Structure formats: C-alpha cells, structure tokens
Amino acid sequence: MILETRAVAPFYKNGFVVGCERTHEAILIDPGDEVDELLGAIRDYEVNVRYILLTHAHLDHVTGVGAAKSALDVPVYLHHDDLFLYDRVVEQATMFGMKAVQPPPVDVFYDLTPLYFGDYEINVHHTPGHCPGGVCLQIGATGKTGQDLFVGDTLFAGSIGRTDLPGGDYATLMRSITQVLFALGDAAVVHPGHGPDTTIGRERATNPFVLEYLAKS
Numbered sequence: 001m002i003l004e005t006r007a008v009a010p011f012y013k014n015g016f017v018v019g020c021e022r023t024h025e026a027i028l029i030d031p032g033d034e035v036d037e038l039l040g041a042i043r044d045y046e047v048n049v050r051y052i053l054l055t056h057a058h059l060d061h062v063t064g065v066g067a068a069k070s071a072l073d074v075p076v077y078l079h080h081d082d083l084f085l086y087d088r089v090v091e092q093a094t095m096f097g098m099k100a101v102q103p104p105p106v107d108v109f110y111d112l113t114p115l116y117f118g119d120y121e122i123n124v125h126h127t128p129g130h131c132p133g134g135v136c137l138q139i140g141a142t143g144k145t146g147q148d149l150f151v152g153d154t155l156f157a158g159s160i161g162r163t164d165l166p167g168g169d170y171a172t173l174m175r176s177i178t179q180v181l182f183a184l185g186d187a188a189v190v191h192p193g194h195g196p197d198t199t200i201g202r203e204r205a206t207n208p209f210v211l212e213y214l215a216k217s
C-alpha cells in the first residue's frame, strides 16, 4: 500500500494519499492546508485518485477540498451528520480568527457500504463524539480485515478528540473509541488526524483517557 502523510502549520492536521501499488488507483483523505503537498505526492507516485474522503468536516480537515476537487475532479464523500459543519466552514474559520472559502458541495454521503480502489477495500465506520458525523476509514486488501484505520480526530496517540465543539459529546466519543474502534483489533494501525501513528492495542493498554473511562464504567 502506498501511504503518504503531509501536515503543515497552523493546524498540523494530517492529510493522506493512500494508493494501490499495483493499479496506481488511490484515495485522498482530509485535504487541508497541506493540499499542495498532497497533490505533489499524487504526481510523484503517478496515482489516479478515485475519491476525496473526509473523516469529518472541521475546518482543518476541509480547507484543501476546493483545490483538490479542482485538480482531481472526483467525488467528495462526507457523513451526512457533519453537513451542518461543512456548510459553516467560513463561520468555523471566523471562530479561529481566520479566513476560509466555502468548499465545493459534498457529492456523496457515506452509506457505510464498502468503497474500493485498486486491490483495496475501505470499510466506513460511524464514530461520532468529536462531532456528529465522524467516521473511521478502515483500509486493507479487498476481502481481508483492514489493518489501517484513518480515524480523524476521534483517537490520538495518548489522547482523545475534544468534545467541546458544536455537536461534540464525551460519552458518545468514548463509546465510539471503546466499542467501534477497539473492535477492529489490537494490531490495527491508527492514523490520527493530528500527530503520530499508534495502534489500537497500545491505546487500549496505555491511553490515560481510555483507562480513566474504562475504570469508571
């Protein structure tokens, strides 16, 4: 699997190009301010992007959607429950004292059936809590259990997503982490929306927020 990650100031939000080394089909996940770097990786690998897939609609994860859509002309996917955030990208930017332009419309709302690129399969899991329409994109060879999880801002190495933004809810987030993500297996590699990769097993064993929650429940 081709996997390229880019992140730039001010949010240091991870954007990903995930590609099939045999067919050179690929997907683009969460293009933000680093979209030029991601488009550069797409050119370097000579991959054909099939979809722009969003883990959720917070500002930092969507500021590059317009440029990506212009360059690639492929459909943009989002969970319907985050449409209210996507429709308010300009307001989100104002909250951070920044400016943004409204990205192009969402083309497809995830219906939680698998998507495919090259020899790979994407299973979409709804993981609300950080925001209502958060998803985890589970990717692996078609027909096998995907071992790469693109979780957006639901779970980080040693931390969890914030729940103080509109539509956030702590109990919902912890259920998404411990019931949806943890069910995907300890060996699965977690690619968070910010910061370094981790694994489900490591977070289950050492994440202080998870341990606190499990001790109380």
Ligand SMILES: [Zn+2]
Binding pocket: 056, 058, 130, 153
């Ligand atoms: Zn977020």
Ligand SMILES: [Zn+2]
Binding pocket: 013, 058, 060, 061, 153, 193, 194
């Ligand atoms: Zn983020």
